[in-house]
Structure formats: C-alpha cells, structure tokens
Amino acid sequence: MTEVLAINGLCKSYGKIKAICGLLLALLSGAVSGIIFTKNIDFPDIFQKAYVLAVYFIQAVSYMTLGFLIVVLFRNTALSIVMFLLYLKK
Secondary structure, three states: OHHHHOEOOEOOOHHHHHHHHHHHHHHHHHHHHHHHHOOOOOHHHHOOOOHHHHHHHHHHHHHHHHHHHHHHHHOOHHHHHHHHHHHHHO
C-alpha cells in the first residue's frame, strides 16, 4: 500500500509543500513589489488584492492532486505526463 502513496520515494504531501512554498514566494514578491511601487506605504494599499494568493494556492494544490491521481491511475510516467498535458490543453 505504501508503494501506491509514494512516487519515486516522495510522500503524497510533497505537492502541498510545493504549493505552500509557491504561495510564500508569491506573498513575499507581492509584498516587496507593493512596498516598492506604492507611494504611501500603508498596509491596506499594499495587500489590496491579497485574495488572489488564496486562489493561487487552491489552484496549485488542485493541479498537483490531479497530477497525482493521473500518475496513480496510469502508472506509466510518459503516459501520465501526456494525459495531464492533454487535460491542461482543454
């Protein structure tokens, strides 16, 4: 059963860790850009559209979960990549 939950020795929570790292990177770069390009540095002005980060996090976790599902279903790396790219093309 553990072989089903592991892909090349990685646990299934690896995608969520990558999504959190991407979220933190987007938050940090957004905060730095907001501070640089804002004339009056106020907290509400810098993070005016911060809800976009939540949407990004949900999308990242969803795509990684879908990719994991496709890998588990097809068990062939090349076929899994092709199926995932065909899904994304739609």
